[in-house]
Amino acid sequence: MVVAVDGTSGSGKSSTCRLVAERLGLRYLDTGAMYRAVAWWMLQHDVNIYDVDEVAARAHEPLLESGTDPLRPTITLDGVDVSVEIRSEAVNAAVSPVSTVPAVRARLVDLQRATIGEGGIVVEGRDIGSVVWPDAGLKIYLTADPAARARRRAAEAGTHDVAATQESLLNRDRIDSARTVAPLVMPDGAVHVDSTHLSLDEVVDVVVGLATAPADVAP
Ligand code: DC
Numbered sequence: 001m002v003v004a005v006d007g008t009s010g011s012g013k014s015s016t017c018r019l020v021a022e023r024l025g026l027r028y029l030d031t032g033a034m035y036r037a038v039a040w041w042m043l044q045h046d047v048n049i050y051d052v053d054e055v056a057a058r059a060h061e062p063l064l065e066s067g068t069d070p071l072r073p074t075i076t077l078d079g080v081d082v083s084v085e086i087r088s089e090a091v092n093a094a095v096s097p098v099s100t101v102p103a104v105r106a107r108l109v110d111l112q113r114a115t116i117g118e119g120g121i122v123v124e125g126r127d128i129g130s131v132v133w134p135d136a137g138l139k140i141y142l143t144a145d146p147a148a149r150a151r152r153r154a155a156e157a158g159t160h161d162v163a164a165t166q167e168s169l170l171n172r173d174r175i176d177s178a179r180t181v182a183p184l185v186m187p188d189g190a191v192h193v194d195s196t197h198l199s200l201d202e203v204v205d206v207v208v209g210l211a212t213a214p215a216d217v218a219p
Pocket of ligand 1: 009010031032033035036095096099124125126127128172176
């Protein structure tokens with residue numbers, strides 16, 4: 001079973017996917033963390049993240065590994081865990097430009113397909129149901145209105161500046177949706193779940209319900 005969950009930043013994908021994976025006994029892959037780790041590596045190596053050729057030339061260098069236990073997901077870069085570093089403001093600002101570079105996407109999509117191919121996994125991202133794994137057994141497109149997303153992200157980050165958080169989210173939405181390679185879209189055959197007025201448990205129940213529905217009523 002492959003469950004593909006795509007959607008905007010802050011729509012609740014990570015918490016939802018981890019809990020769904022736990023409930024269904026599946027593995028979990030956060031593809032956003034992979035793009036974040038590459039962006040962090042580029043910053044650490046003084047690569048100009050706005051120079052597409054420079055980013056592309058170094059895209060094969062970072063050695064990435066994703067741990068797929070939903071209770072303890074990890075991401076290591078050259079053997080060092082960077083789970084904390086990839087959530088920094090510097091990475092928030094750098095990740096969308098880095099993830100528009102085709103060579104970065106090609107490298108990460110190969111890694112993602114190798115992991116997904118081992119089976120039994122919930123995968124979150126922007127292009128999982130559309131590009132990475134279009135044959136997923138269940139595809140979810142998870143969204144929420146910008147104010148709700150900003151409130152959640154600000155609470156997670158422990159900041160009171162919800163307006164700045166919303167601006168940063170909307171900026172990433174713009175870049176993610178406008179890029180030419182694998183833009184954020186609602187994949188064919190996806191179920192749209194709007195989490196604006198749903199609690200986390202309610203969203204998890206919806207996704208688990210769809211994943212375990214008999215084949216003739218599942219989308
Ligand atoms: O899910 P997230 O906010 O951690 O993702 C960070 C960025 O990574 C997001 O702004 C766009 C990029 N991304 C992507 O281009 N494709 C994916 N499958 C996942 C994330």
